[in-house]
Amino acid sequence: NGYHTCGSNDTLASAHPSDSRKGHDMTTSSVSPVTTELAGSETGITLVIHAGAGSRGKHSTPERIAQVELDLQRALDAGYQLLESGAPAHEAVVAAIHVMEDAPEFNAGRGAALTSDGIAQMDACLMTGDGEVGAVTGVSTVKNPIDAARAVKEQTKHVLFADPTDAEIADWGVATESNEYFITEPARRQSLAEAQSGGDEWEKHGTIGAVARDAEGNIAAGTSTGGITNQMHGRVGDSPLPGCGTFANQSTVAVSCTGIGEAFIKVVAAHQVSDRVRFSGENVEDAATATLDEVAAHHGDGGMIVLPAVGRGVVAYNSEMMNFGYRSAQGGKVQG
Numbered sequence: 306n307g308y309h310t311c312g313s314n315d316t317l318a319s320a321h322p323s324d325s326r327k328g329h330d331m332t333t334s335s336v337s338p339v340t341t342e343l344a345g346s347e348t349g350i351t352l353v354i355h356a357g358a359g360s361r362g363k364h365s366t367p368e369r370i371a372q373v374e375l376d377l378q379r380a381l382d383a384g385y386q387l388l389e390s391g392a393p394a395h396e397a398v399v400a401a402i403h404v405m406e407d408a409p410e411f412n413a414g415r416g417a418a419l420t421s422d423g424i425a426q427m428d429a430c431l432m433t434g435d436g437e438v439g440a441v442t443g444v445s446t447v448k449n450p451i452d453a454a455r456a457v458k459e460q461t462k463h464v465l466f467a468d469p470t471d472a473e474i475a476d477w478g479v480a481t482e483s484n485e486y487f488i489t490e491p492a493r494r495q496s497l498a499e500a501q502s503g504g505d506e507w508e509k510h511g512t513i514g515a516v517a518r519d520a521e522g523n524i525a526a527g528t529s530t531g532g533i534t535n536q537m538h539g540r541v542g543d544s545p546l547p548g549c550g551t552f553a554n555q556s557t558v559a560v561s562c563t564g565i566g567e568a569f570i571k572v573v574a575a576h577q578v579s580d581r582v583r584f585s586g587e588n589v590e591d592a593a594t595a596t597l598d599e600v601a602a603h604h605g606d607g608g609m610i611v612l613p614a615v616g617r618g619v620v621a622y623n624s625e626m627m628n629f630g631y632r633s634a635q636g637g638k639v640q641g
């Protein structure tokens with residue numbers, strides 16, 4: 306799917322890499338009213354996934370949309386089969402994210418957006434409703450960044466690693482690839498060139514994520530991203546930051562966000578949804594809508610998927626469109 310212009314998904318608008326220091330040129334941004342859709346069942350196993358939100362650009366074609374929907378379906382199948390077999394929510398989240406990280410259509414793993422110096426620097430976070438969380442930022446060789454996030458959560462006493470060493474990555478037992486593996490030609494280089502030349506930049510990919518509820522009723526959330534095209538070296542978005550782009554609390558909700566990370570960080574978006582449910586008594590749909598309104602106040606567009614421990618999930622976005630899918634005992638849907 307095509308995304309273009311600043312304010313649309315995962316693209317940093319700037320005429321030149323040095324201009325990116327000024328932040329986003331929001332002059333072309335168009336933040337829409339929030340669109341919401343209920344997803345999944347009230348109770349029982351449910352999986353909701355997303356693969357970015359933004360605007361349809363000139364590169365969007367029926368073939369591309371069909372490919373995105375195929376990949377979303379494969380991701381749903383991988384995660385949902387695990388839930389059906391009784392696996393915990395976080396395993397379904399990881400399985401669904403794996404498929405989307407491996408698919409070059411999306412801005413995560415293979416196909417990640419490129420930094421201003423032309424490399425893939427990826428972020429990921431995995432959190433379970435019991436508050437356990439692991440995250441990585443700036444990884445450039447981990448084949449599936451969500452695996453590294455899971456390793457941080459399960460194998461270390463820490464929460465977030467920035468640019469972990471080769472030895473740490475080897476110790477975690479996660480698969481690696483050279484940075485070239487992640488760079489899909491010509492799409493990502495073309496996207497970077499367009500962003501750097503101030504032309505009609507576009508972004509056909511999006512940050513990906515998943516939220517799941519397992520047969521025990523436990524919830525989990527995960528997010529994986531290549532960040533924003535033409536981002537400065539070392540820039541960190543919302544995805545790997547617990548509470549910003551990813552959050553899970555068993556007494557409230559599991560959340561994964563996509564969009565312009567800076568705006569989601571400023572309003573601590575994922576945690577804000579949880580707090581609205583927990584302290585204001587808002588329903589999940591209202592909480593997601595109100596939080597995206599705050600994101601919009603910071604000139605950010607994008608979306609989120611939210612799944613409570615009890616109740617239907619919500620897909621919400623204030624951009625033109627969002628790629629998402631969901632499945633539960635009541636059936637499912639994919640939208641490319």
Ligand code: GLY
Nearest residue numbers: 532542564565566
């Ligand atoms: N939402 C992904 C990022 O801003 O990096």
